Amino acid sequence: MTAIWARTTAGLAVCALRAQLKRWYMGLLLMALYMAAHANPVLVLSSRTGGAYDEVIEGIRLEVARSADLRVQYLSGPWRTLESASLIVAVGVDAASAALQTADPGIPILCVLIPRSAYDSLVASRRDNRKVSALYLDTPVHRQIELIRLLLPQVRSAGAVLGSVSQRDKEAIKSIARERGLNFITEQATRDSELYVALRTVLADTEVFVAIPDPVVMNAATAQNVLITAFRTQVPVIGYTASYVKAGALAAVFSTPMQIGHETGLIIKSHLRTASLPPPKYPRFFSVGVNASVMKTLGLPPADEQALAQRLSRAE
Amino acid sequence: MTDMVRERSLIPRNLPWAFVYLGILYARSLHAQTEDVAFLSEQDYFREIPQVFATSRLPQLPQDSSGANTVLDRAYIQSSGARNISELFIGVPGFQVGLSAGGRPVVAYHGFSGQVSQRMQVFVDGRSLYAPYLFGGVDWTSVTVPLHEIERIEIHRGSNSAAYGANAFLGVIHIYTRAAIQASGVALDIQQGQNGVSDKSVRWGSAKNGLQWRAVALQKQDQGLLGRADDSAANSLDVRADYQISSSKSLTLLSGASHGYYGIGNPGSVADPARKEQKQTAFAHLQYKQLVEDGQEWSVSASWTQDTGHDTYRIPLLSGDSLDMINNRKANRYTLEYQHYKAMKGALRASWGAAIHQDAVVAHELFSTTESQKNTAWRIYYNQEWRPLQNWTLNAGGLIEKDQFTPVQFAPRFSLNWKPVPDHVIKIGHSSAFRTPSLFEQRSDWRVRDENGDTLYIKYLSRGGLVPERIKATDLVYQGHLRPARLAVDARIFREELSRLITGELYPVQGGNGNAGVAYDLRNSESATHDGVEYQISWKPLSGSTLSWSDYTATTVSTKNALQKSTPRRSYGLVLTHKTNNGLSLYGAYARTRPMTWLGEATQAEQQTIFTASIQKTVRHEQAILRYSLTWRQPFGKLVEFRELQYLPQTLWLGLNIER
Numbered sequence: 002m003t004a005i006w007a008r009t010t011a012g013l014a015v016c017a018l019r020a021q022l023k024r025w026y027m028g029l030l031l032m033a034l035y036m037a038a039h040a041n042p043v044l045v046l047s048s049r050t051g052g053a054y055d056e057v058i059e060g061i062r063l064e065v066a067r068s069a070d071l072r073v074q075y076l077s078g079p080w081r082t083l084e085s086a087s088l089i090v091a092v093g094v095d096a097a098s099a100a101l102q103t104a105d106p107g108i109p110i111l112c113v114l115i116p117r118s119a120y121d122s123l124v125a126s127r128r129d130n131r132k133v134s135a136l137y138l139d140t141p142v143h144r145q146i147e148l149i150r151l152l153l154p155q156v157r158s159a160g161a162v163l164g165s166v167s168q169r170d171k172e173a174i175k176s177i178a179r180e181r182g183l184n185f186i187t188e189q190a191t192r193d194s195e196l197y198v199a200l201r202t203v204l205a206d207t208e209v210f211v212a213i214p215d216p217v218v219m220n221a222a223t224a225q226n227v228l229i230t231a232f233r234t235q236v237p238v239i240g241y242t243a244s245y246v247k248a249g250a251l252a253a254v255f256s257t258p259m260q261i262g263h264e265t266g267l268i269i270k271s272h273l274r275t276a277s278l279p280p281p282k283y284p285r286f287f288s289v290g291v292n293a294s295v296m297k298t299l300g301l302p303p304a305d306e307q308a309l310a311q312r313l314s315r316a317e
Numbered sequence: 318m319t320d321m322v323r324e325r326s327l328i329p330r331n332l333p334w335a336f337v338y339l340g341i342l343y344a345r346s347l348h349a350q351t352e353d354v355a356f357l358s359e360q361d362y363f364r365e366i367p368q369v370f371a372t373s374r375l376p377q378l379p380q381d382s383s384g385a386n387t388v389l390d391r392a393y394i395q396s397s398g399a400r401n402i403s404e405l406f407i408g409v410p411g412f413q414v415g416l417s418a419g420g421r422p423v424v425a426y427h428g429f430s431g432q433v434s435q436r437m438q439v440f441v442d443g444r445s446l447y448a449p450y451l452f453g454g455v456d457w458t459s460v461t462v463p464l465h466e467i468e469r470i471e472i473h474r475g476s477n478s479a480a481y482g483a484n485a486f487l488g489v490i491h492i493y494t495r496a497a498i499q500a501s502g503v504a505l506d507i508q509q510g511q512n513g514v515s516d517k518s519v520r521w522g523s524a525k526n527g528l529q530w531r532a533v534a535l536q537k538q539d540q541g542l543l544g545r546a547d548d549s550a551a552n553s554l555d556v557r558a559d560y561q562i563s564s565s566k567s568l569t570l571l572s573g574a575s576h577g578y579y580g581i582g583n584p585g586s587v588a589d590p591a592r593k594e595q596k597q598t599a600f601a602h603l604q605y606k607q608l609v610e611d612g613q614e615w616s617v618s619a620s621w622t623q624d625t626g627h628d629t630y631r632i633p634l635l636s637g638d639s640l641d642m643i644n645n646r647k648a649n650r651y652t653l654e655y656q657h658y659k660a661m662k663g664a665l666r667a668s669w670g671a672a673i674h675q676d677a678v679v680a681h682e683l684f685s686t687t688e689s690q691k692n693t694a695w696r697i698y699y700n701q702e703w704r705p706l707q708n709w710t711l712n713a714g715g716l717i718e719k720d721q722f723t724p725v726q727f728a729p730r731f732s733l734n735w736k737p738v739p740d741h742v743i744k745i746g747h748s749s750a751f752r753t754p755s756l757f758e759q760r761s762d763w764r765v766r767d768e769n770g771d772t773l774y775i776k777y778l779s780r781g782g783l784v785p786e787r788i789k790a791t792d793l794v795y796q797g798h799l800r801p802a803r804l805a806v807d808a809r810i811f812r813e814e815l816s817r818l819i820t821g822e823l824y825p826v827q828g829g830n831g832n833a834g835v836a837y838d839l840r841n842s843e844s845a846t847h848d849g850v851e852y853q854i855s856w857k858p859l860s861g862s863t864l865s866w867s868d869y870t871a872t873t874v875s876t877k878n879a880l881q882k883s884t885p886r887r888s889y890g891l892v893l894t895h896k897t898n899n900g901l902s903l904y905g906a907y908a909r910t911r912p913m914t915w916l917g918e919a920t921q922a923e924q925q926t927i928f929t930a931s932i933q934k935t936v937r938h939e940q941a942i943l944r945y946s947l948t949w950r951q952p953f954g955k956l957v958e959f960r961e962l963q964y965l966p967q968t969l970w971l972g973l974n975i976e977r
Contacts, residue, residue, distance in 0.1 A: 053363045094358050119356040138362055166356070197501045197524065198940055198977065216357045221364040225561060226498045226524055234391075242362045248564075255362075294612065 041087030042070035043269055046100055048093025048114075050075050053258040057092050057114050060262015065269050084108075088272055090265060094119045097135075106131045109278055113265045114138050114258065118166045118216060120281060134278040136265055140241045141283045142170065143177045144254045145211050147316050148289065149239055150181050151309055152252055152301070153209060159239075160186035160207035162199045162227075164215030174213070190218045200227060204234045212240045212250070224248065237299060246290035251299070253290050254313065260286035289313065365564045380742040381702060383712040383732030384475040385794045385809040387853070391495075394467055396894050396904045398931030398948030398972070400508060400516060400537070402464065402492070403457055407908045407927055408892040410809075410851035410867040411474055411488075413885060415915065415922065415959045419541015420549030420579050422457045423915070423959070426474065426488035427813065427847055427871065428884030430454075431916035436752055436786075438477075438485040441492045442571050443654075444602045444620045447484050449676035449692070450648040451683070453755030459598040459624055460492075461553040461573035463518050463535050465506060465974070468495045474809060474851070476790040478750035479714045479730035482672070482696045486752040486788055487813070494571070497559045498524045500531035502977050510948075510970020513540035513548060530558035543955055543964040546584050546591035551577025553598075565608040574599040581628070588632055594644075595627040612660030622650045638768055646680035664704035671697045678756050683777075685762040692756055694720035700730075710734040712746075722759050723784050726751045741797040751785040758819055758839045759783055774832035777821075777839070784841055789814045808852035817841035820877055845875035847884060861896040867908075882921070885913040890927075900935035920961040927965075928953060933972075946972035 045061060047054045058073055065071065074080040076095055089110045091097040097112040101123055104110060109132035112120055117137045124133060149159055159178060163171055168189055178185035186207050188199035196218045204210060210231050212219055219227065221244070228249045231238045240246060240253035256264075264286050272278055289309040296304060379386065387409050399405055403422035406412040413425045417432040429436045433454030439446040441462060446455045473489040481489055501524040508516040515538050522531030533555045541547035553575035560568045575598045582591040602620035609615065628644040656670035675693045684690055700714030715729040732746030761777040792811040798804070821837045829835070849871025856864045868889040875881040890908030910925040931948040948970055955964040 048359070053359070094356070114359045116357040116359065116362070119358065122356045138359055195940055197498065198942065201499070202937070202942070214357055214361070220357055221361040226529070229496050229498050244363065244365055247365075258363075 041085055042072045043088045043090060043273075044086040045071055045073045045090045045092060046080065046096045047073065047075050048091075048095040049077060053114065054092050056258035057262040057265065060259045061090065061266045061269065062262075064263050064266020068270055069273055088269060090269065091115075094123075098123055101127060101131075101133070104131075109133065109272070111136065111265065111268060111272070111278055113261055116214060117281075117283075118214070132278055134268075135281040136261060136268065137281065137283050138256065138261065139214060139283060140254050140256070140287065142174050142211070142213060144287065144313055144317075145213075145239045145241065146174075146178050146181055146183060146185075147313055148252055148254050148309065149183065149209055149211070151312055152291070152304065153237070156183070156208045158184045158186060158207045159209045159211055160188075160203040161211045161213045162196060162203055162218055163187050163189050163213060164218035165189075165191050166217070167213045167215040167219065170213075192217065196223060197226070197230065200230050204231060204236045207236060209251075210236050210238045212238055212245060214241055237295060243288075243290050246292050249292065249295065251292055251295045252304075252309075254287055254310075255290065256284040256287045260284060260288065287313070379796055380736050381704065381710045381712075381734060383730065383734070383744065383746050384473060384477070384748075384792060385796075385807060385851075387472040387474060387807070389470040389472070391468055392896070393894060394464055394470070395944075396896065396902045396931065396933065397906070398904060398929070398933065398946050399464060400514070400539075400970075401457070402460060402462075402467070402470075404929070405470065406472075407929075408865060408867055408890050408906055409472055409474075410807075410853050411869045411888075413888065413910055413913065414927075415925070416542060416965065417915070417959050418545060418579070418581060418963075419539065419547035420458060420551070420577070421547075424455070424457065424490075427849075428873070428913060429487065429815070429818075429845070429880065429916065430883065431918070435916075436484075436486040437488045437490065438481055439490045439492070440481075442494055442569075442602065443604065443618060444571070444600065444622065445484075445650075445652070446622075448624055448648060449650055449756055450624065450626075450646055450678050450680060451755065451757050453484070453752070453758065456624065458551070458577065458579070458596060459575065459622075461535075461555040461575045461598065461600075462492065462494050463506075463520075463533050463553075463555065465504070465518070465520070466494050466500060466531075466533060466555065466557075468493045468499070475746070475792055475811070476748045476750035476788050476813070477730065478718075478726075478728035479716050479748055480698065480700050482698070482716055482718050482728075483694070483720075483726070483751055483753040483785065486750050486786070494557060497522060497529035497531045497557045500533075500557075501529065504974065504976040506972070506974045508970050508972045510968060512966050512968045513538060514968060514970045515539070527561040528558070529560075530556070532556045539968075541580060542958055543966045545580070545963050546582065547580040549577060549579045551575055551579075551596075553577075567606045569604040569606075571602040571604075572600060582630070590630055590632075592628070592630050597623075597625040599623045612666075613658065615655070615657040618652075618654050618656075620650075620652045624648045640765070640767065640773075642682075642765075644680075644682050646678065646683065648676065648678045648680075650677075651675045665701060666703075667699065667701040669697075669699040671695070676756060680757075683757055683761060683763050685764055690756045690760055692721050692759075694718060694753070708736045710736075718751075718753075720753055722781075723753060726753075726785055740800065742795070744794040744796075745792075746794070747789070747791045750788050750790070752788075753785050754783040754819060754839070761839070764833075772829075772833045775826060775829070775836035778826060778836035780824075780838050783819060783839065784817060786818050786841065787816050789816075803857040805855040806852065807855075808850065810850045811848070813847040815845045815847065818843040818845060818875075818877075818880060820880070843875060843877045843880055845873055845877075845880050847871055847873050859895075861898070863892075863894045865892045866890075867892075879914065879916060882914040883916050885911040887911045900937075902931075902933040902935070904931040904933075905929070915959060918960050922959050923957045923961075925958070926956060927951070941975055941977040944972075944974040944976075946974070948972065 086108050089100050091100040091112045092114050100110050106129050112135040117139045120135045175185045188203050190196045190199040237251035240250035242255050245253045289306045291304045291306050403414050403424050406414050406424050415423045424434050426437050435454040439455045448456045471491040477485045477489050501522040504520040506518045518535040520533040535553045538550035555573040558570045577596050578593040581594050582589045584591040600622040604618040606616040626646045630642050631639040633639045652674040654672035658668045660666045673695045677689045677691045679689045681687050696718035698716035703711045712732040717727050719725045728750050730748035732744050734742050734744045736742045761779040763776040764772045767773050790813045795808045797806050819839045820843050826836050851869035853867045870887045873881045873884045888910040893905045895903040906929045908927045912921050912924050914921045929950045933946040935944045951967045955966050958965040
């Protein structure tokens, strides 16, 4: 009886001790995380306030609220790079440029809300060994092409006007299109004055036009004219931003600032765990926008944007 | 002949200034060209792009529109090798095309037309070409838009005053020019060939941010028909500027001017000597569009058109004196229009609007006064498309119009479309339309006077009180695509009841004597019924090839023989277009129209057979696109044209177009 009582008592003591150790362990872990987070905060440096920038920051906050000490600074206000920061998240091209120029080389930088061409230009000019990566703002072309396949399965030819920057992806784009059964026609324009000759040539021979961003020939300044020209020649356009859809493109695939923020938060958390950044990449989360009026004009049935995004996601 | 030489020499004198002006503009545009930027900013991805598209701006889908429609697209227009817009209608079912004289084309749908296209409305970018002088009608020489700048031509085969007001009587043609953005850069076009064919044009355009413009200077001439002294030469300048004020507001300016000499009269004739009529046109058209939201838009447009004609000559008298014939005129038209389009809730889309326009004509010879003859009219309209079910569309609408001389007119229209299976639609429709009498028809006082101003005889003396001509049109339309067979069919069975038609009648003039004792007047005294069928079958046997057969057969019964004879019993045609992947384009058109007598003509136009072939090759050289063309009209010989003793000659011309 005594032996049984002793074993029971000992057992209870061990359990209590284990529970206590577990609590201590959890507490220590939380403390370590808290210490790590607060001792080495994550600096979010934004090019501007408001709009897409604040949406990205809000997305980050929602994702990492409990696991990182976020310090938000804006280029427009008084700002300084924190020497103690474990990571700098630069939101926008100007913030990325400022961070790369002024931050301690030991602090890794994650550039978000940045076009790939801008990131490549900024990083190409640097020779330090800083850890730097990016979550591009661009949509990978394969998503646009896959969207054509889903929306317009009968289409056999697509085309694009490429500028001196987007031209480097020409063969990759053609290869992606070929894999999906599309003949992809491209014309090059190196100056904005050459855009419309190239555009006319492409539109004459293609059933759908794909807008691929380029600093000179395919950007917000030329978008309206591209849409007018395509609209007049009755060639639907697949864009790369939500604005394209609103303005008259048939559809677009793009990542919203909130989605960029959410994915940035995941990268921050991963960085806090592993102290490493993934290589520069296109966003994993994206949306599809469809212009119902254009669909109707083309005699196409109404499309479910969410379902299209899910199908695209599954296709990857 | 001396006059002719002098007049011709004016042409090259004017054109260089246009080149200089365009050169300056181009130099400026080059100067203003921005430097390349290094890379995109994230703001490029979030910046609002001005909307270029809204439901309301869309043309209806063919299966939802009312009546029969034909669209001539840019590719067709280019491949045809045509020099004049009128030539493009040769292959359209129900159309009659002719040249009353060199440089004076006539286009009619279902006949009932004289030397001007009287009973049809034509718009260029929304501006009516219907001229308010003489008998009223469309003067195709007043079109300043070169063929290269036309984006598409939409033809509504049937009456449609409910949407477009007076004079959309038997049909409506819409000519849409390319947006200025599509004509950026520089282009040069030269056509040179037999019978004095010599056309040259130069275009300059620029697209910078929100402002785009293009200007085309055109010089055109030929020797006209055989058997007439009707060579013609004209210069024109056509400008379009598009300005995007903001994402939802845009402004378009269309403007142009032309000046030409057109041979008329007969060599050796005393009463109607060979001479040159001088015609000038100028216009300006400003459109403001405001997009309220996706599916809703309103616009305001104001336009001014001026047509001027100068034709003076002398008839020598036996007494040694001479009669001065002064057939000069100046006509102005001012229009202000408001339009609103809205996609309503559910399956309803509607458009409504109001317009006011004023015609003012000064023509001493026609009205025996130097005072301006004026007529002001207003109209309001409402049209809607309702799709209660997937397979059914109901179009309904109406227009109310009133001018100073005639009572209020109401023009209703409805059409019920049934789409039993995809790609096939059957439409049944009814509309009532009207043609407003012109100022000449209402108030003519056209006399020939001696040197003392006394009346020798009266040509026309109006007693006034005319009311608009009316038409009731009922049609059954089938449009279908047989995709496996690559066939498209467009057929229209119609019955058109025309009433109160205005024709001339001789009457005794009260108080007149001798030759001044009788005069012609124009009265609403005739009617006609026009029944028939027309169809077009298009077959695409190969990729890039289209073969279209058009046929029109009709019977006209009228109280007046001239009206009955003004429509051919049958016309048909075959058009082949073929485009290869290596830039070669072939076009062949054959059209035959059975005998008819154009209104106002003493002689019948015999069976007309037109054949045109064109071959074109497009090549790209660095940043330039070059197109060579060879067009042959009437390769099998001359043809009697419009009236007896005048012939459309066999003509071959070469073309070169360079665009950069």
